[in-house]
Amino acid sequence: DGGITQSPKYLFRKEGQNVTLSCEQNLNHDAMYWYRQDPGQGLRLIYYSQIVNDFQKGDIAEGYSVSREKKESFPLTVTSAQKNPTAFYLCASSNPSGQLAKNIQYFGAGTRLSVL
Amino acid sequence: RKEVEQDPGPFNVPEGATVAFNCTYSNSASQSFFWYRQDCRKEPKLLMSVYSSGNEDGRFTAQLNRASQYISLLIRDSKLSDSATYLCVVNIFAGKSTFGDGTTLTVKP
Numbered sequence: 001d002g003g004i005t006q007s008p009k010y011l012f013r014k015e016g017q018n019v020t021l022s023c024e025q026n027l028n029h030d031a032m033y034w035y036r037q038d039p040g041q042g043l044r045l046i047y048y049s050q051i052v053n054d055f056q057k058g059d060i061a062e063g064y065s066v067s068r069e070k071k072e073s074f075p076l077t078v079t080s081a082q083k084n085p086t087a088f089y090l091c092a093s094s095n096p097s098g099q100l101a102k103n104i105q106y107f108g109a110g111t112r113l114s115v116l
Numbered sequence: 117r118k119e120v121e122q123d124p125g126p127f128n129v130p131e132g133a134t135v136a137f138n139c140t141y142s143n144s145a146s147q148s149f150f151w152y153r154q155d156c157r158k159e160p161k162l163l164m165s166v167y168s169s170g171n172e173d174g175r176f177t178a179q180l181n182r183a184s185q186y187i188s189l190l191i192r193d194s195k196l197s198d199s200a201t202y203l204c205v206v207n208i209f210a211g212k213s214t215f216g217d218g219t220t221l222t223v224k225p
């Protein structure tokens with residue numbers, strides 16, 4: 001089955017620790033995204049990548065880092081500089097080429113990160 | 117002002133009711149528009165795209181008014197299973213979307 005896989009489903013971070021969230025897709029999509037969702041709020045864009053080896057900061061990139069070494073993979077590292085990391089993290093992918101009407105984002109099941 | 121604003125809700129309606137959600141966007145260069153549905157503690161899933169001519173999918177109708185920079189979603193004959201949060205999504209350019217904060221709908225027996 002084609003889709004987006006995020007792991008782990010739940011993650012706990014100790015103070016001062018860096019943690020990495022995994023996102024893998026087998027949809028052959030060029031673009032991938034990371035969002036953060038806090039309770040009762042919408043999605044805020046952390047980073048996005050439209051092509052391998054290139055990525056752009058979103059609206060709330062501070063305290064986060066990403067890499068895009070392979071088309072299928074877009075891991076997100078939550079660094080110790082992110083002082084309030086507790087949130088629901090969602091990874092998405094899309095094919096932005098062609099008609100914009102078809103630039104639909106598909107999401108993984110998410111990772112819930114909490115601070116110990 | 118947020119780039120995408122939705123009715124704050126929550127909406128609590130009885131089964132069989134008709135309910136409408138509204139969404140406004142600030143960037144007149146926005147190019148494509150969608151409604152997503154998000155169930156509690158789950159990922160968002162595409163409900164429908166929104167076109168200027170209006171489009172319908174069963175009990176759901178979406179409308180776009182570019183002049184007023186306004187998007188709507190109408191749900192007819194509400195079902196218990198329609199209870200969810202509905203997210204308005206606007207693409208400013210290819211590959212980058214802005215999400216509204218969502219409107220929560222609860223359909224009661």
